[in-house]
Each structure stands twice: as C-alpha cells, then as structure tokens.
Amino acid sequence: MKLSRRTRGAVALAGAASIALLATACSTGGDQGSDGEDITLTITTFGTQGLDGLYEQFEADHPGVTIEATNIDTGGNALTDWQTKQAAGAGLPDVQAVEEGWLSKVMQVSDSFTDLRDYGAEDLSDQWVDWKVKQATDADGRIIGYGTDIGPEGLCYNGALFEAAGLPSDREGVAALFGGEDASWEKFFEVGKAYHDKTGKAFYDQSGFVWNSMVNQLPEGYYTADGELNVEGNEELEARWALLAQGAADGLSSAQTQWDWGGGKAFTDGSFATFVCPGWMLGVVKGQVEAGGGDATTGWDFADVFPGGAANWGGAFLTVPTTSKHPKEAAELAEFLTSAQSQVASFQAAGAFPSNLEAQTDSGVTGESELTAFFNDAPIGEILGSRAVGVVAQYKGPDDSVIQEQVFGPSIQELDSGKADGPTAWQHALDLLDELVEQ
Structure with missing residues (x-):
C-alpha cells in the first residue's frame, strides 16, 4: 500500500531538532569499512519516514563512512524500483527500506537478504513490538529486517x-x-x-x-x-x-x-x-x-x-540485501536508524510512530513538538500510543x-x-x- 509523497512540511521538520536529539545517541561502533578503507553506504527509502536528519549523525560516529541516500516518493513506486533491481540482480542499495504492504513479496526471496542474526538481531529483538519482529522473520527463522515505524x-x-x-x-x-x-x-x-x-x-x-x-x-x-x-x-x-x-x-x-x-x-x-x-x-x-x-x-x-x-496502516523495515559489499556496516546503519533515539527523531520529523518500545514512551514522543503545535496542541504521541493498543x-x-x-x-x-x-x-x-x- 502506498505511503506518502515527500512533503515540504516533513522535510522542514527533519532539521536541527532531530539532530540535536541524537547528539547523545549511542554509536554501534566501528569506523570505516571492516578492512579499514573509506566506504560509501547506499540506502533507499520512500515517503516521509523521517530518517533524513539522521544520516549525518551516523557519519559523524563512523569516520570514513559516507551515506548516499535515495528517497522514492511513494511505497508503490519503491516496490517497482526494488522489483526491477531484484530481477536484474544489480543496483540494490546496501540498506533497502521495505513497506509492510509488500513485505510478503520480499519474503518470497528472503534468502537474498542478509540474516541480521549474524549481526546481533536476536539480542536486539526485544526492542520492538513483538509482532513487528515476527513479520520480518522468515520460515527458516532468519530475521531480515529491523522495524522502523508502525501505523x-x-x-x-x-x-x-x-x-x-x-x-x-x-x-x-x-x-x-x-x-x-x-x-x-x-x-x-x-x-x-x-x-x-x-x-x-x-x-x-x-x-x-x-x-x-x-x-x-x-x-x-x-x-x-x-x-x-x-x-x-x-x-x-x-x-x-x-x-x-x-x-x-x-x-x-x-x-x-x-x-x-x-x-x-x-x-x-x-x-x-x-x-x-x-x-x-x-x-x-x-x-x-x-x-x-x-x-x-x-x-x-x-x-x-x-x-x-x-x-494499522503502514510501517516499514530496513533490510540489507546480500548484494551489499559492506553487510556489517549496513547492518549497523539499519540498527542505528531503528534505535530508540533514532525513532524518537523520526517521530518528531514526520510523525512516524515508533515500533521501538523504549521510544514509544520517550518524552520526545509523548511531549510537545512542532507537530503537536500544528495540530492544536494535540498530545499526538499519547494518542498514537492509545490507538496502538x-x-x-x-x-x-x-x-x-x-x-x-x-x-x-x-x-x-x-x-x-x-x-x-x-x-x-x-x-x-x-x-x-x-x-x-x-x-
């Protein structure tokens, strides 16, 4: 199902406030590539996921790593882009955002995605609502995606x-x-x-x-x-x-x-x-x-x-295709972008309600923001938490x-x-x- 086109409002919100919030975010560690060379990580997202303001923070925490981000306007167009590149066996990014509505297509070829258990997914899985983790787990128990938002x-x-x-x-x-x-x-x-x-x-x-x-x-x-x-x-x-x-x-x-x-x-x-x-x-x-x-x-x-x-309408996952030349660093990026601190920033940028349990109760979600001010001081985070029950x-x-x-x-x-x-x-x-x- 489609997600939103990028809007001027969402872009404007993904600014200094989100970066400031992440100043204390923990790094997943490491710098440069696994063999010490400077590397570029590519990521493809879609709609208004509120991730744009986070890339510079990851780069700052990982000297030698540069992120090249592509955002596609809708989830439907992102599906077409992924299918075309998947069929060609080339052109896929290091980190691929997957929309809930086409996750089943991805699961049909789940072996073409990195099993994130190799990079600690099982130790991280209790961060997210349990059904989000189950959605990203294939029939062989492989965890192929970290959950971003829910809807x-x-x-x-x-x-x-x-x-x-x-x-x-x-x-x-x-x-x-x-x-x-x-x-x-x-x-x-x-x-x-x-x-x-x-x-x-x-x-x-x-x-x-x-x-x-x-x-x-x-x-x-x-x-x-x-x-x-x-x-x-x-x-x-x-x-x-x-x-x-x-x-x-x-x-x-x-x-x-x-x-x-x-x-x-x-x-x-x-x-x-x-x-x-x-x-x-x-x-x-x-x-x-x-x-x-x-x-x-x-x-x-x-x-x-x-x-x-x-x-629930929508929600996404960050996956690492097996074609990535830097799966360790790509998994670190996916982990960082779905951490509690990052999901708080994504919420403040675009209203993307966290699947991360810690983030759901963070004051950055339950408190005031530009979005709450726009919507007549509505307690947006509290309302969405109530609607998630x-x-x-x-x-x-x-x-x-x-x-x-x-x-x-x-x-x-x-x-x-x-x-x-x-x-x-x-x-x-x-x-x-x-x-x-x-x-």
Whole structure:
C-alpha cells in the first residue's frame, strides 16, 4: 500500500531538532569499512519516514563512512524500483527500506537478504513490538529486517469546519461524536451525512484511503492468515464496500486525486473536514496545509478515536540485501536508524510512530513538538500510543499492494465519480482481480 509523497512540511521538520536529539545517541561502533578503507553506504527509502536528519549523525560516529541516500516518493513506486533491481540482480542499495504492504513479496526471496542474526538481531529483538519482529522473520527463522515505524490510526479533523457545522470541535467531543471506544464505520458515515446535509460539502478527501483503513483493521484482509486470496465471497469486505459506496453516493467524498490535493489547497479551502491518519500521515497533512498557504490556525486537529477500532496502516523495515559489499556496516546503519533515539527523531520529523518500545514512551514522543503545535496542541504521541493498543499485524499477501491499488483503485474512482454504483464497481474489481492476480 502506498505511503506518502515527500512533503515540504516533513522535510522542514527533519532539521536541527532531530539532530540535536541524537547528539547523545549511542554509536554501534566501528569506523570505516571492516578492512579499514573509506566506504560509501547506499540506502533507499520512500515517503516521509523521517530518517533524513539522521544520516549525518551516523557519519559523524563512523569516520570514513559516507551515506548516499535515495528517497522514492511513494511505497508503490519503491516496490517497482526494488522489483526491477531484484530481477536484474544489480543496483540494490546496501540498506533497502521495505513497506509492510509488500513485505510478503520480499519474503518470497528472503534468502537474498542478509540474516541480521549474524549481526546481533536476536539480542536486539526485544526492542520492538513483538509482532513487528515476527513479520520480518522468515520460515527458516532468519530475521531480515529491523522495524522502523508502525501505523496506528487516529482521526484528523478540521475543528473550524466542525464548529461551523454545529458539531463538537474539541477532541473529547469529537471522539464521543463518533462513538468513543465503540466508534463504528456506520457512525462515521452517519456523521458525515449530517455534515454534508448541513454544509453541502464533502466529509473526507477521497474513498481510497477510507477503504484502505477499513480493510486493514479486519483480522484478515485481502488474504487469509494462511496466505489464501480472500476477496471474492468475503462478506465482511462486501459489507464495508457497501458502506463506502453509499458514502460516495451521498456526496461524502471530495473525490480528490490521491497524493495530490491540488497542491495542498484542498486542505485549506474547506473541501473536506476529516482525514484518516496513521502517525506518518500527520507530517503529510502539515506539509499539505503549508503548501496550500495554511498554518496551525487553519484548524486541523487529531482525535483519539477511529471508526471500527484499532487499525494499522503502514510501517516499514530496513533490510540489507546480500548484494551489499559492506553487510556489517549496513547492518549497523539499519540498527542505528531503528534505535530508540533514532525513532524518537523520526517521530518528531514526520510523525512516524515508533515500533521501538523504549521510544514509544520517550518524552520526545509523548511531549510537545512542532507537530503537536500544528495540530492544536494535540498530545499526538499519547494518542498514537492509545490507538496502538489492540493493533494486530494483518497478514499481507504477495499481491496485497496490487489488489489495493490496481484492483480496487479503479473501482474506487468509479464510486467517487459516480460512474458506477456499489455492486457494479465491486464486480469490476473482481474482474480486475481475475486479470491481474494469480489465483
């Protein structure tokens, strides 16, 4: 599944504060290459992972090591880049970021990634939430990735727009409005319809991200836990699709283009009032608002509530392909970037909520930051910690991202444009499933 494009806001946040925070970060030791020569380590990441401000610190702690970083705009494009280089057997970086949505593809060729147990992974594994480690462990017990962030979801909303519509605008009131601990998608769409009836405006930006969230929080999504396709005949998916389709028919979707939003203008001109927000998306929202000429006074806030309960969208891993000429140093870089101190810095830079347990309770996560100031002083770290309770990693099959983007993507656009009703668009998705995914 896609992650965010790099935004001006996320880049701006990854500055001096993150570097200062890491001034006391522990080094994994060593300098230059394992045989004493100056070396260059390459790393490929994607989206707004909040890692950019960390590379100079690693270089300072490892004289003779230079990092060359490549960031790809979305997780989907990063998948294409990795697959192309993997198939060619050349061009892979020393450290490769892998998105949760295509981890299963990586696991099919896990022997082409370094077993990080050779560099102490087993001694480090209790640093991260246990399910993150399990995701990166293959059938032979090889640990091929260190976890970066996880993606617990809360609800971003524009308090000024809510207030103008006669709805509660304070965070506690908004959480109660959607049902609090019993928040449901039915209630979400009900409130959305009331908002639309009052204002004549859309409630959320487009149906794709809503659908993604609806699917992710199910115990099993597009695949069963044992790896079988789980779309056709899946009554839970069909029921949620019906809700989504009705919401689009009721005018609740603003039909924005994913990852575009008119250069951020849609976040500032009242085009929509809510936005589904895993932690890493908060930096995207801030960047889009600022790109659209807005700031903290535009009214965006973050509530400790999510329809349907706990949900996880996204999260990544840092892996070391076996083609790396410097696996020891690459493993050290991956370890450094996923340490508690680094994950605190990543959170402050981009809202990437840590998978590292120590980092989750660090004051750099639970306290004030540029992000909390932007979101009306919302206690973002505390909210995300609350939203992470109950999250269970959903199994992602080898074509999970294909199904999300290429199978359901066109049908979602049909819903938003009004070109097809729910049943018709669902059938179109099944037709594409037969065409694009091996059964």
